Amino acid sequence: xxxxxxxxxxxxxxxxxxxxxxxxxxxxxxxxxxxxxxxxxxxxxxxxxxxxxxxxxxxxxxxxxxxxxxxxxxxxxxxxxxxxxxxxxxxxxxxxxxxxxxxxxxxxxxxxxxxxxxxxxxxxxxxxxxxxxxxxxxxxxxxxxxxxxxxxxxxxxxxxxxxxxxxxxxxxxxxxxxxxxxxxxxxxxxxxxxxxxxxxxxxxxxxxxxxxxxxxxxxxxxxxxxxxxxxxxxxxxxxxxxxxxxxxxxxxxxxxxxxxxxxxxxxxxxxxxxxxxxxxxxxxxxxxxxxxxxxxxxxxxxxxxxxxxxxxxxxxxxxxxxxxxxxxxxxxxxxxxxxxxxxxxxxxxxxxxxxxxxxxxxxxxxxxxxxxxxxxxxxxxxxxxxxxxxxxxxxxxxxxxxxxx
Amino acid sequence: xxxxxxxxxxxxxxxxxxxxxxxxxxxxxxxxxxxxxxxxxxxxxxxxxxxxxxxxxxxxxxxxxxxxxxxxxxxxxxxxxxxxxxxxxxxx
Numbered sequence: 001x002x003x004x005x006x007x008x009x010x011x012x013x014x015x016x017x018x019x020x021x022x023x024x025x026x027x028x029x030x031x032x033x034x035x036x037x038x039x040x041x042x043x044x045x046x047x048x049x050x051x052x053x054x055x056x057x058x059x060x061x062x063x064x065x066x067x068x069x070x071x072x073x074x075x076x077x078x079x080x081x082x083x084x085x086x087x088x089x090x091x092x093x094x095x096x097x098x099x100x101x102x103x104x105x106x107x108x109x110x111x112x113x114x115x116x117x118x119x120x121x122x123x124x125x126x127x128x129x130x131x132x133x134x135x136x137x138x139x140x141x142x143x144x145x146x147x148x149x150x151x152x153x154x155x156x157x158x159x160x161x162x163x164x165x166x167x168x169x170x171x172x173x174x175x176x177x178x179x180x181x182x183x184x185x186x187x188x189x190x191x192x193x194x195x196x197x198x199x200x201x202x203x204x205x206x207x208x209x210x211x212x213x214x215x216x217x218x219x220x221x222x223x224x225x226x227x228x229x230x231x232x233x234x235x236x237x238x239x240x241x242x243x244x245x246x247x248x249x250x251x252x253x254x255x256x257x258x259x260x261x262x263x264x265x266x267x268x269x270x271x272x273x274x275x276x277x278x279x280x281x282x283x284x285x286x287x288x289x290x291x292x293x294x295x296x297x298x299x300x301x302x303x304x305x306x307x308x309x310x311x312x313x314x315x316x317x318x319x320x321x322x323x324x325x326x327x328x329x330x331x332x333x334x335x336x337x338x339x340x341x342x343x344x345x346x347x348x349x350x351x352x353x354x355x356x357x358x359x360x361x362x363x364x365x366x367x368x369x370x371x372x373x374x375x376x377x378x379x380x381x382x383x384x385x386x387x388x389x390x391x392x393x394x395x396x397x398x399x400x401x402x403x404x405x
Numbered sequence: 406x407x408x409x410x411x412x413x414x415x416x417x418x419x420x421x422x423x424x425x426x427x428x429x430x431x432x433x434x435x436x437x438x439x440x441x442x443x444x445x446x447x448x449x450x451x452x453x454x455x456x457x458x459x460x461x462x463x464x465x466x467x468x469x470x471x472x473x474x475x476x477x478x479x480x481x482x483x484x485x486x487x488x489x490x491x492x493x494x495x496x497x
Contacts, residue, residue, distance in 0.1 A: 023449075023450045023451065023452060023453055026449075026450055026453075026479070027449035027450060030449060030479065030480075030481050031449075031481070033481060035478075035479070035480060036476075036478075036479045037476075037477060037478045037479065038475070038476075038477060039453070039475065039476035039477075039479060040475050041453060041454050041455050041474075041475075046453075048476075
């Protein structure tokens with residue numbers, strides 16, 4: 001029924017209508033399709049509002065029927081024109097400001113790369129810049145999908161790229177490819193990954209070079225991928241031909257070789273340790289500096305600390321006549337604390353350190369139950385040394401490709 | 406003649422299940438609380454002051470009595486009235 005926005009756009013005129021039986025004028029205006037609203041009866045007149053476009057038609061009706069009317073007020077956009085003309089600077093500035101905001105927001109000012117771990121952010125941003133997405137790029141100069149597609153072709157390590165533009169910020173979201181590991185698929189030997197004593201061999205393919213109880217060093221071939229022909233005494237005649245055709249087979253050796261290997265951990269601990277600690281007492285001085293004199297306004301000049309650490313914050317301005325400013329000095333009292341450890345305590349710490357190095361060497365958290373702990377120094381020594389040794393049985397098989405040349 | 410036409414219109418509206426305010430040009434009144442009054446299918450204003458409003462209808466007229474009555478909107482076939490409404494009366 002009432003469209004206020006449209007009324008404001010067209011302009012609203014408040015009318016005061018004088019005379020008797022003013023209902024007649026209202027009905028005639030209605031018959032001509034004039035929209036009237038907020039009709040209020042006052043003492044001897046009627047007040048109402050009409051649209052600016054209906055004013056002429058209404059004034060004709062009023063004058064034809066010898067009524068009188070006057071305009072109370074005028075509102076809406078057409079009547080606002082004069083105000084705009086009068087204060088052109090203000091409104092022009094506001095429009096210019098909005099245009100400037102719109103213009104500035106049409107550029108990319110921030111670029112963020114997310115979800116990348118292996119591929120460098122710089123590389124991704126450089127590639128994006130090559131295809132039009134860089135800091136300061138106008139939004140209308142590049143297409144989001146084109147940049148995504150071009151970047152996918154350029155960076156092989158990525159499986160997905162999404163460019164999201166929100167306001168002046170572009171977020172490049174990437175998903176990296178998970179490449180398969182360097183698994184050996186061709187012919188290979190199985191070599192020893194560590195020194196040890198062979199305990200158990202399970203051969204799947206290849207030719208075994210070692211037997212249980214052998215001591216092997218790191219790099220020794222355990223299962224060879226080069227299989228030599230071995231005649232079977234039962235079928236010697238039949239296999240004579242096969243020997244001539246194919247005397248040597250090169251295969252991908254496979255198998256499990258479990259061996260006893262040793263790990264060692266070493267740790268040491270001093271019986272007497274010296275540490276410097278803060279006592280908790282501190283003194284603060286604020287000194288005002290000028291070219292002529294220095295003046296302390298806060299704190300004691302000498303707090304009387306035997307050992308202290310002093311932090312100085314300088315706020316100084318150099319001028320032709322000298323230095324002005326102030327210094328903030330904070331002295332923190334410190335003292336030396338000597339700790340003597342008993343033999344048991346020192347052994348305990350040394351053993352913990354040795355255990356830690358052992359765990360790091362074995363690359364596993366759980367240590368075997370049986371381990372050999374050896375104290376290397378005498379109780380009177382100033383430093384206690386401890387060694388922890390452990391032997392475990394583990395798979396030492398490691399594939400190594402055969403260089404056929 | 407008019408009565409015959411009216412009877413025919415009513416019968417048609419009932420038979421075809423069409424709203425009577427459309428077929429017979431009957432006034433449609435809506436009230437929200439006792440302060441807001443909406444009327445469709447009116448034929449103009451007969452009399453208006455702060456306590457009484459008489460509205461012409463296709464058959465007879467309608468009288469609203471109350472205090473501080475104000476015609477909020479007035480269009481050729483619909484209108485809304487705000488105020489403290491005490492009574493609404495139909496006259497043939």
